[in-house]
Amino acid sequence: MLTGVVELTGDEALTLRMTALALREHPAGRPSGVADVVEWFGAMQAQDAASGLWSLGLRLPGHTEADVRAALERREALRTWPMRGTVHLVPGRDARWMLDLTGVRALAGAPARRATLGLTEAEADRAADVLGTALAGGGRLTRAQCLDTLTAAGVDVGGQRGYHLLWYASQRGVTCIAPHVGTEQTFALLDEWVPDPHRPERDEALGILAGRYFRSHGPTTRRDFTGWTGLTAADTKRAVAVATDAGTLTTVRVDGVESHLDPALLDAPRLPVDDVHVLPGFDEYLLGFKDRALMVEPAHLKAVIPGGNGVFQSTVVRGGRVVGTWKRRLARTRVTVTVQPLVPLDGPTRQRVEAALEGYARFLGLPLHLTW
Numbered sequence: 001m002l003t004g005v006v007e008l009t010g011d012e013a014l015t016l017r018m019t020a021l022a023l024r025e026h027p028a029g030r031p032s033g034v035a036d037v038v039e040w041f042g043a044m045q046a047q048d049a050a051s052g053l054w055s056l057g058l059r060l061p062g063h064t065e066a067d068v069r070a071a072l073e074r075r076e077a078l079r080t081w082p083m084r085g086t087v088h089l090v091p092g093r094d095a096r097w098m099l100d101l102t103g104v105r106a107l108a109g110a111p112a113r114r115a116t117l118g119l120t121e122a123e124a125d126r127a128a129d130v131l132g133t134a135l136a137g138g139g140r141l142t143r144a145q146c147l148d149t150l151t152a153a154g155v156d157v158g159g160q161r162g163y164h165l166l167w168y169a170s171q172r173g174v175t176c177i178a179p180h181v182g183t184e185q186t187f188a189l190l191d192e193w194v195p196d197p198h199r200p201e202r203d204e205a206l207g208i209l210a211g212r213y214f215r216s217h218g219p220t221t222r223r224d225f226t227g228w229t230g231l232t233a234a235d236t237k238r239a240v241a242v243a244t245d246a247g248t249l250t251t252v253r254v255d256g257v258e259s260h261l262d263p264a265l266l267d268a269p270r271l272p273v274d275d276v277h278v279l280p281g282f283d284e285y286l287l288g289f290k291d292r293a294l295m296v297e298p299a300h301l302k303a304v305i306p307g308g309n310g311v312f313q314s315t316v317v318r319g320g321r322v323v324g325t326w327k328r329r330l331a332r333t334r335v336t337v338t339v340q341p342l343v344p345l346d347g348p349t350r351q352r353v354e355a356a357l358e359g360y361a362r363f364l365g366l367p368l369h370l371t372w
Contacts (some may be wrong), residue, residue, distance in 0.1 A: 006252040012270040013219045013254040014294045014320040016261065019268045020218050021285055022059045023277055027267040031059065034071035035091065042212030043088040043098065045287045046079050049180060051280035051314075052089055057363045058277065065363055072179040078193060079177035080170050081106065084230045087177065094208075095190060096197040099173045101205050105230045107171055117161050127155050128169040135175065135189045142184040206235060207242030211249060211262075217288045218261030219252050225260075227290035274319045276352040278326060278360055281312035296322045300342045316341075316353055324353070335361050336369045 008016070018024050022031055022040060031037040037059050038044055046052030056068050071077075077089045083102035090098055114124060130153045131146060141149065147162045157165065166187070169175045178188040200208060213225050226236045240260060243249040250263040279285050286292055286304070296304055300322055304313050316324035316339060324341040337357050345353065354370055361368035 006250075006266065008219060008252055008254045008259075008270075010255050010294055011272055013252075013259070015270050015272055016219055016265050016268055017217065017294065018273070018275075018320045020214075020216050020261065020265055021288075022216065023285070024268075024273060024275065026265070028262075028264050033060070033076065034068055035076035038077040038089050039091045040212070041216040041284060042094075042209060043082055043090045044284055045086065045282045046089040047087040048280070048282050049079075049185070051282040052079070054280045054360065054363065055283045056089075058279065058360075063363070064365055066365070069179060075193060080190070081167060083228070085109075085167070085171075092194040093196065093198040095176060095194060096173060097200055097205050098209070099171065101202070101209065102229050102231060103171055103173075107168075110168060110171075113164060117159065117164055119161060119164065123155065124165060124168045126153075127165040128172055128174045130155065131166075131169050131187070132174050132189060135187065135192075138188075138192060140178055140181075140186050140188045142181060142186050144184065146187055203238070203242055206231075206239035207246055207248070210236075210239035210243035210260075211246065213288075214243070214249050214260045215262040215265075217284065218249075218265060219254055219259040220261075220289060221257060221259050221291070224289045224291060228288055272319055276349070276356050277317045278353065278356045279315045279317055281314045283312075283315075285317070286312060286315070295320060297342075303340070303342055316356075318349065318352075323349075326357070330364075330366075334367045334369050335364055336371070337361075338371045341372070 019026050022037065031040045034056055037056055044052065044055055053065055053068050057063055057065060075092050078092045078095060079087050079089055080095050081103060082088050082090050082095065082098040085106040111121065114120065127150055130150055134149045135141060143166065146166060147157045150157050150165060170177065173190050175187045176190040176193055178186040178193065180186065209229060210225060213228060217224065222236055222240055226233060231239065240249060248262065249260045252259050252261060286295060303325055304315060304322060306313065313325040314327065315322045316326055323343045323345065324339055326337055326339045329336040339353060357370060358368055
């Protein structure tokens, strides 16, 4: 038993966690721009570009989608595959060391994947070299143009080979995902997109990663951190120790379970807050944790993750807990949103949900058409 450790109930922990997730006012203040939000989290799930934009927008009141896109064009953050083979938004200067620390873990599984695709390591390396040459000098190519470039060089991109080769080039740190041009994903050279990368020593990098994760997700467990980063248990333990020694982490107990958080968070109010949010499906609110029991009732998990395959529905959240899901349909003249409640919602609560969705529509710059 840890002595002298703050004990929290599950409800208190959920209130603090929503504060850590930058969905409530934090004692340290609210991040004020795209770069600040991404640095606050360290990495933000962003395999779906539209979801990533709203993850930023809902934490930046008053910002529009155009504002967020402009910040990404200014290179305030970039997208790549820093861990678990999944696309995240990361601070540009941190992309290189994150790939070296956590991204490299995904490369360990690449040979098996290449074998199923009929690719060799030499072919994958050649594809990365071809893309590196094509993008040199400040170039930027769409996904389709990258595949055309590889095809012209004699590289077979049929089936899933093309995706794997684009992933591999970024995983190796040759390329990164630049902002969309229209609806098309683009790629650039990482070294040109970020000419002055931060290069911490390994222990420092582990401490930075742990400090940022628990600052933005805590209170939560070392198991959640391991699941989020894909690090080994030994590296996870070391990361927590380094961050704790640096004073960026402290230990609490949540319903008797050892957890970690930023010490500053203990100054935040712990009384439940009955706020309402409409969150995108791929948001750190749920995807940043292995254990989601505080936020989602077990009976609602199937509605939130219908196929059980990691594709999450957008959620309506009240007081930190999922109370519904929502889907959008974009047209040139409006955004249509359909809400599916998972618990009974009275008239005043529905009005608050509608107000939250009006905020989303303002972010897009489109009128809202809402159906239940």
